[in-house]
Amino acid sequence: MPLVQLNPGSGDWHDVKHAALIVWKASQIPDVTALQNDLRNHYMNPASTTIDIHTGINQFRKAILVHNHETIVIAFQGSADDEIHKNLWTDGKGPNWWDFPYPVHINGNRVHCFYLGMWNGMKSAVFSALGDAIAAMHDHDMVPKKVIIAGYSMGGGVSTLAFTDIIEHIRHSYGSQASSPQDWASDHTLGSLIQHLTFASRGAGDQGYLTLLNNLYARYQIRAWDFLNHWDQTQHLPPYHFRCWRGHRYILPHEVTHQFGAGFGPLGHWIQGYYQAAEWMTDYGSDQVRSAYLSGYA
Numbered sequence: 001m002p003l004v005q006l007n008p009g010s011g012d013w014h015d016v017k018h019a020a021l022i023v024w025k026a027s028q029i030p031d032v033t034a035l036q037n038d039l040r041n042h043y044m045n046p047a048s049t050t051i052d053i054h055t056g057i058n059q060f061r062k063a064i065l066v067h068n069h070e071t072i073v074i075a076f077q078g079s080a081d082d083e084i085h086k087n088l089w090t091d092g093k094g095p096n097w098w099d100f101p102y103p104v105h106i107n108g109n110r111v112h113c114f115y116l117g118m119w120n121g122m123k124s125a126v127f128s129a130l131g132d133a134i135a136a137m138h139d140h141d142m143v144p145k146k147v148i149i150a151g152y153s154m155g156g157g158v159s160t161l162a163f164t165d166i167i168e169h170i171r172h173s174y175g176s177q178a179s180s181p182q183d184w185a186s187d188h189t190l191g192s193l194i195q196h197l198t199f200a201s202r203g204a205g206d207q208g209y210l211t212l213l214n215n216l217y218a219r220y221q222i223r224a225w226d227f228l229n230h231w232d233q234t235q236h237l238p239p240y241h242f243r244c245w246r247g248h249r250y251i252l253p254h255e256v257t258h259q260f261g262a263g264f265g266p267l268g269h270w271i272q273g274y275y276q277a278a279e280w281m282t283d284y285g286s287d288q289v290r291s292a293y294l295s296g297y298a
Contacts, residue, residue: 001218001219001221002218003214003217003218003224003247003248004191004217004221004222004223004224004248005248005291006223006225006248006250006289006291008285008287009285010281010282010283010284010285012223013278013281013282013285014282015146015148015195015197015223016197016225016227016278016281016282017275017278017279017281017282018071018073018148019073019075019148019150019195019197019199019278020150020152020199020271020274020275020278020279021042021275022039022064022066022073022075022150023075023076023077023078023150023151023152023155023199023271023275024271024272024274024275025038025039025042026064026075026077027077027078027152027271030060030061032050032051032052032061032064035050035064036048036049036050039066039068043068043069045068045069048066048067048068048069049066049067049133049136050064050065050066050067051064051065051066051067051129051132051133052064053065053122053125053126053129054121054122054125055117055118055119055121055122056121056122057117057118057121058083058118059080060080061077062076062077062118062122062155062158063075063076063077063122063126063155063158064077065126065129065130065133067133067136067137069142070137070142070143070144070145070146071144071145071146071147071148072130072133072134072144072146072147072148073147073148073150074126074130074147074148074149074150074159074162074166075150075151075155076149076150076151076152076154076155076156076158076159076162077151077152077154077155078152078153078154078155078271079153079154083154086114086154087114087154087157087202087237087239088238088239089112089113089114090103090112090113090114090239090241090242091103091104091113092104092113104116106161106205106209107212108208109205109206109208109209109212110205110206110208110209110241111161111204111205111206111209112157112161112202112203112204112205112239112242115154115157115158115160115161115202115204116161116204118158119158119161119162119165123162123165126162126166127169130147130166130169130170131173134174143182143184144184144185144193145184145193146193146194146195147166147170147193147194147195148194148195148196148197149162149163149166149194149195149196149197150196150197150198151198151199151201152198152199152200152201152271152274153199153200153201153202153234153269153271154202155198156198156199156200156201156202156204156226156244157201157202157203157204157242157244158204159196159198159201160198160201160203160204160205160210160213160244160246161204161205163196163213163216164212164213164216167190167194167216167220167222170185170190170194171185171187171190173185175187175190187220190220190221190222191220191221191222191223194220194222195222195223195224196217196222196223196224196225196246196247197223197224197225197226197227198225198226198227198244199226199227199228199271199274200226200227200228200229200232200234200235200269200274201226201244201246202234202242202244203239203242203243203244203245204242204244205242206241206242207245210245210246213246214245214246214247217246217247222247223247224246224247224248225247225248225249225250226244226246226247226248226249226250227249227250227252227274227277227278228249228250228251228252228292229252229257229264229268229269229273229274229277230251230252230253230254230257231257231264231268232264232267232268232269233267233268233269234267234268234269248291248292248293248294249291249292249293250289250290250291250292251289251290251292252274252277252289253286253288253289255286255288256277256280256281256286256288256289257273257277259280260272260273260276260277260280261273263275263276
């Protein structure tokens with residue numbers, strides 16, 4: 001089956017805006033209680049919850065889980081200013097200065113070593129927070145209707161390595177592979193339940209890894225989209241052996257981005273600009289946002 005495409009108009013942009021808002025707010029508000037209160041005010045829902053997720057190898061949190069009504073968002077954050085160089089840590093290396101770097105693989109496919117370490121460091125915390133959110137819904141006779149995996153820049157790369165584990169955790173804990181399967185998580189509902197939405201995602205795997213990931217998206221008809229400002233300069237930076245060839249990458253053209261220069265910053269990369277562009281698309285829509293792979297941009 002083909003990969004799911006973004007529909008024309010503004011309908012699909014509500015969830016994109018929601019994902020971008022959470023990643024942007026998380027980058028601006030380091031204290032989780034203050035972040036939770038800010039999001040509660042935004043949603044006008046005092047029961048909304050926000051959970052910090054740490055990796056154990058980064059100084060600050062690198063993800064949050066937000067539960068609001070019947071929607072769960074797992075948002076992976078971008079790099080702090082003093083972490084930008086870690087995007088280049090693609091290979092593993094021993095503890096000694098003379099140890100040679102070595103490529104890291106998952107099932108024979110090469111992946112980004114540091115991003116994988118980040119995901120492995122927070123995996124159990126993500127699954128625990130997801131279980132708590134689902135249990136809270138059950139306590140109120142609700143089930144999840146949307147589980148959005150979101151990421152920005154470095155966080156987009158981490159989410160790429162996390163996605164398969166998250167969907168398989170849902171399938172085996174609640175869905176078709178569970179001992180007591182629940183309808184909301186069955187294989188035939190995953191396409192409406194789960195989305196993978198990223199912004200200027202960094203590459204995290206080789207072509208073999210991303211081919212398997214794209215096959216997973218296609219099998220369950222997952223909405224898997226990355227959004228890229230047409231003048232985002234970070235896409236020209238190394239490493240060059242990993243690219244974001246996953247799902248559909250949609251290029252935000254000048255028509256959409258020109259009024260948000262301050263939000264995008266000097267390199268066209270800040271998450272605030274991506275949120276502002278998604279908000280504009282939600283309100284006005286545009287037929288100028290097209291897949292890089294179908295339009296020949298990539």
